[in-house]
Amino acid sequence: HYDHIIGLPAFKPIYDRSVKVRLWSGHLAGRMTTRQMVDEFMRPPWFPVRLDVCKASLDYRDFVSGDVLRPREGVVIRTGSLTHPGGCIGYRVEWGGRVVAVITDTEHEPGKLDQAVLGLIEDADLVIYDCAYTEEEMERYRGNGHSTWEQGVKLCEAAGARGLALVHHDPARTDEELDQIEKLAKDRFAGAFAARDGQTLEFPVLSHKAR
Ligand SMILES: [Zn+2]
Structure with a gap:
């Protein structure tokens, strides 16, 4: 929920081309993937830009x-x-x-x-x-x-x-x-x-x- 992820857009490493970031989530199975969740969260009108401004290599992992x-x-x-x-x-x-x-x-x-x-x-x-x-x-x-x-x-x-x-x-x-x-x-x-x-x-x- 927001109280845990709201800081993600301010997490500078996700904009750094030389960095690899792995994002995990574990209770969305059957509803959405971690990638979809982050994509829906970081987009207008809640955020000015979309995920493609993140130049780090983002690796999404789903688990149960x-x-x-x-x-x-x-x-x-x-x-x-x-x-x-x-x-x-x-x-x-x-x-x-x-x-x-x-x-x-x-x-x-x-x-x-x-x-x-x-x-x-x-x-x-x-x-x-x-x-x-x-x-x-x-x-x-x-x-x-x-x-x-x-x-x-x-x-x-x-x-x-x-x-x-x-x-x-x-x-x-x-x-x-x-x-x-x-x-x-x-x-x-x-x-x-x-x-x-x-x-x-x-x-x-x-x-x-x-x-
Ligand atoms: Zn909480």
Whole structure:
């Protein structure tokens, strides 16, 4: 959805003739290809020019949920379906004995742990999780396809994950509210923190054997 792809036209490498960019999508099967989706998104009247202004070599890949992607030597990306209107894919990136899971846009059922999410985040060094709402707010936003920091903590504890990056906050959140949420989350789970723009985290390589 737009909240994840709106930056693509401002991604300078796609205009650079010397660059190769590979674009993937995983829940459009039977509806449109990744190429069609990007072509419909980058065109007038929403954007002044069409895709042919992109001089990079663009390579479009389609996959389906559950596929295991190997975009580079030694890098394994496992995929799974999240619970979001229109679909969303969660990712488990494995490299150098490390695991980072990207779980944006998923709604949990109260009192239940999503097995698909647990599978993706098992024993992860870092889980980047959809913390749009708090449990207290959740009732109002049922059906929007988002989750809470409290659920992120529960999932990480159940899966033995070590780090929890809170992301995908309700757009109306203030910095003060985010500080408060981060503090509450840290008190419950030491590895929790609110992810910041431009933040870099380092995980020293453990081994080059993929898990
Ligand atoms: Zn989103």
